[in-house]
Amino acid sequence: MLLLLAPACYHFTPGVDEVTTDHKELLGSSETVRGFFDRFQAAYQQRDSTLYGQLLAPRFWFTYHDFVANADRSWTRDVDANTTYRLFKASRSTKLQWMQYLPAPARSRRTR
Template identity: 35%
Template sequence: MKQAGIFLALVIGALLFVFSCENPFAPGLKHDFEGAALIVTDQKTPEDVLINFKYAYNFKDSLVYADLLDSSFLFISKNFATEPITDLTWGRDVDIKTTVGLFRHFQTLNLTWEGTVYARYLNEERTLKEIKKVFSLVIDGGREIPTIRGEALFVFKKKLFSANDTTGIWRIIRWEDLSSF
């Protein structure tokens, strides 16, 4: 009887230990420690999407990145290699393929959001929001490629699961790179 009690105490202790541990190799969900959001969020706000965007770039995580983009996503930039300068525009599939190539080609990426120029809702329902951000992107520690600094204009759309839903997630429907290299 005494051995069964000791065995039961060991099993309970082991279970408590196992369930109190976190996996250091798995991204955490959003937690708030002294106001700082950590790692992967649930995308309940456009700002959460930007946290995940930064995470995807910094950890070169194409799965997290793909989940940021709405099916109607559009990327817009300028092609400074042409004379005259032309527009570059592509959709979600090309953007994911291009970003995966970027993630594979460089050893390190360090994206930093340096500030918000403005943020505003685009409709009364508050399901479309535009945010203009200032950013810097350091590639491979900045040894061979200078730090890219610029502005990006994002439009986010809240995906509602029903007409009365208030818990939908946000995704990017438009990203305009306003950088001028």
């Protein structure tokens, strides 16, 4: 019986860490503006499309102004997630550094 237990009890192996790690804290709180941008930065730097996709709401739309055509262009969450996934796969590394971000001012809600 002792021969069966001996290989399983290697005394040089480290013990099991009893402290649980909250991965949300490592990436920043998703409930704050800074936390969102920290997670966005981590997704790009790690080229992690799963982490990136978690930042986009199901009804997300990206809209920008095309100055050449003088028109607004938009795409959906699926197009954005797919394009970002291909960007991450095609790149060897990415670095994203926020210089400044400003939270949007609170909008007044109108009742109808």
